[in-house]
Amino acid sequence: MTSFPSQARRVRDRELPPVRRLHALRECALHFAPYGFRATWHHLVVSARIPRRLEDDPVSLERAVDELSEGRDVMLAVRLAYEQERRLEKASGRRVPRSWNPPDGYAIAYCPDPERHPTASLATVVRRILGAGAGSDGRCVACGTVNSRPGWACAVCGVQPGGPRTCHAGPDADARWARIWRR
Ligand SMILES: [Zn+2]
Incomplete structure (x- = not known):
């Protein structure tokens, strides 16, 4: 089992061949994927401008892992604050948490x-x-x-209320995903 930080280090390791760095980035996106793996992966490819030929711009992999790490850091900070609050609450005898337990990073806004x-x-x-x-x-x-359409993904940004349980992926989603994945 590999961890996010160790895979992120591989992505940033310029001594490694770009394709191995890409594979490490995929591992990172399996650990932390706020939109679910597919949509998070597509987001990273677009926002970091990862080219089809990695050799054309290997630094794009670092941009992608930087963005992913920053998102994960936000989640970790929120979770840490919650856990500290819970410890204090428990120490003072409060069994039922006062606040909402924030989820961890997988598909918290599933697309x-x-x-x-x-x-x-x-x-x-x-x-x-x-x-x-x-x-x-x-x-x-x-x-x-x-x-305005309960049960359907947000018309503006594509996030599915209620997560992966209820899904309307849209026409040809699997075929389009295969294209994104093959690069
Ligand atoms: Zn939205």
Whole structure:
């Protein structure tokens, strides 16, 4: 079992062949994927501008892992703050937590269509999602849009309310994903 930090170090290791660094980036995205793996991967490819020929711009892999790490750091900080608060609460005899238990990083804003996901940086979106807390009043946790089609992904940013359980990935999603994955 490999950890996010050790895989992130591999991504940044310029001594390694670019394809191995790409594989390490995929491992990182398996550990931390706020939109689910497919949409998170597509987001990274687009936002870091990872070229088809990695040799053309291997530094793009570092941009991608930097963005992923920043998003993960936001989540870790929120979780740490929650755990500290819980420790204090338990020490003072409070069994039921006062606040919402923030989720860890997988699919906290699941996007069923790999090509439809928020476009802001992962850190910005993760901060927004975790800041929204447990109740979001029928609004999208990522962009705040009121969902006019309950059960469907947000019309603005593609996030599925309720996560991966209920999915409408959109037409040809699997075929489009195969194209993204093969590069
Ligand atoms: Zn949205």
